[in-house]
Amino acid sequence: MKSLSVKLSVLFLIFVILLESILFFFLYVGIVSEQIYTETEDLKVRGRSHSNVLEKNFDAVTIKHVALMETEAATVIVVTDENNSIIENSNPVVNSMQQIIDNNQKEFPHPEGEIVEARWRSEPYLATLSPIESNGEVLGYIYMFLPTDIIRSRVQNLTSQFMLGGLFAVILTMITVVFLSHSITQPLIRMKEATKKMSTGFHHIELDIERDDELGDLSRSIQKLSDDLERIKKDRNKFLSDISHELRTPLTYIKGYADILKRPNLTDSQHAEYVTILQEESIRVTTLVTDLFDLAKMDQNEFLIKKEKIELCTFLHEVAAKFRGIAKEKNVTLNVRCDHQIILFVDPQRFSQVLINLLDNAFKHSQGTSTVNVDVIKTGDEVEIYVSDEGQGIPSEELPLIWDRLYRVDKSRSRSTGGSGLGLTIAKEIVEQHGGTIRVESKLGIGTTFIISLKGVK
Template structure:
């Protein structure tokens, strides 16, 4: 409304000023025309002809001599007109321009005829007509302003409603999110900034809802994983206290208690590792390591375990390279992946392969196990997620291993990829940035 009001005031002032300027120029041009005629022919007939012409128009003419005496006039001379006309020495002057407070606007055109006469042609025009015209103009402007303001108000009300309705919806949605209800749905479908904001709030709500469900499942799974071994420990501890047990029975029960206590200890250690990673309080100490020799050490350590399980473990050092890593943390990663391959492979071959891809060292561990369904691969790095929900008692896994693997690889600035096919096996690839150490003599195996 401020812009509209300012624009209308400027336009009105410009139109009025243009109208007055045109009237002044027209009056001046008419006076100059009479002056030119008198300079060519200064006769009584010419004077009377000029006066007769002006008496038929809405303008008036007063012709004076050099001393200011009136020679001819189309209007009766009064005090007001006498105050306007006076001897003029300059050419082409507007001698009265105030149309608002004066009765006339006036111009003066001095002349000097060929026959030696000189004087001034005064042109006058009543301001009443201009005032009436401007009054009508003001009236039309007023109507235009009212119409424009009406449509402006209607348009603004519509725009405000269109803008505030989605904003109110988003406000209510954020209020529900703040109260813990993440199942909000925003119907805003526009592609402008409001639509982008609505999509961001919708995405936020979806992510928070997913985190809430994950937290509930995480706590439920932790409770279950802790309750089960503790129940075994307590139960077999009670049984082990009975006096009628034989030594072999008591030893068997103690063995079960020992295994379950190890399970609880392992779970707590994994949780402690994840807690440190979440708080960014776990540290990695990097150094430049030759990955071929590093993997050879892990291979030698894991080979007997795989052999005893009837699984053939192979190491292929196709291309040697250096990487800046924390050897203890990366060994934890490799052993964790190998442990999963051992648990879910019934025979077959598990391979560890070292190669290069672009400027990266590529470490690939492949097994011939059960495989993972495609729809579950995106979730296997979630904490406590298990592809087979009932397998923990058979394999001892609680679904934290791959979460730790992902965190450690990310901390190294690496990339972790998994490809799997049901009944064929799973392949885990780790890409680490290669570092240049200079030429080294490698021993392949």
């Protein structure tokens, strides 16, 4: 579980420590060489200033004086004649000094002085050589010696300080890296756990969605996915229980009336009535199952639309003709007002299914003497088909819900208006598959109007 944070920390740590080591190394080497350079330059300058004095007065008193000046310092001065024989020295000349003096083959060293021993790590003394000249002639030499243990101890000090600083930097880096990787991986781990929970069927999760970065975006997406899943699960359960309820009612009727039919002594008219009820109920079940099957196909995008050219007004009159009988029976006037010559490119069977449902709803909800109108208005390349009735209307808070599967405003299943509540869902799908829209306007006690809009009409 922690492996991502461990990997991140180790990678970060290696990278930063490598970077720090390189920086520390260059800084250390730079400081040490600067220190050595300063020491040797200083030695050369002092040698040069002594030789300046001796060039003016190269006599025993001045030489002694010069040597005396160095006795208190850590450095050692040795003055020799032109043959490298020692004339004077500030401190005792030890073997290693003598060796340097003996090894000097230079008759004319640089007037500003030269370094004759620079190996501060291995040799006991750093040494410079300055000539004492007068009128182009070398009178003698000045050797300046600096004990290298002083330098070595200074470098040692520097090394310990660097080690301490390095250790401090590494600890600080480790703390930073662990903190950083923790703050990045912790939300990721929480998200992983959340998605794992979701995959086991537990859809309600709560993540930190306040973060203002990519991790926050990811959390929000997962949170939305979980909310959607939870909603879908609820919808599915409700849909399933609604379907079973819808099926159970007609099946109960069928079973009940089939039992009654078995009874002896039924009159012919009773027999005929019960058989009619059986027929009606089985038609109801068949319609419900066909509608559900249509919806399932729509959900899987397998619902085929076979478009062809139709003349709208003729088509509407044909559909309306199917309702003439019921119109007469219910004393409802049915008007189709369509004067234009409008060509539509639609699936005639599916499109009539939409109109039949709208007209069926209109008639089901029209009481007493009233009117159902079908009007067509064409503006530019857009056509609108209005199906309106003077029925009881739909309460405004229910209007958005009537498109939902199995939704009925009147929940009790009356035998006269008892549809399954799938008609509008299917109508909406069909219209949308034709690239159109369907909407509703309704006023309680006044009536309801459904409006289908289609574009690209000739």
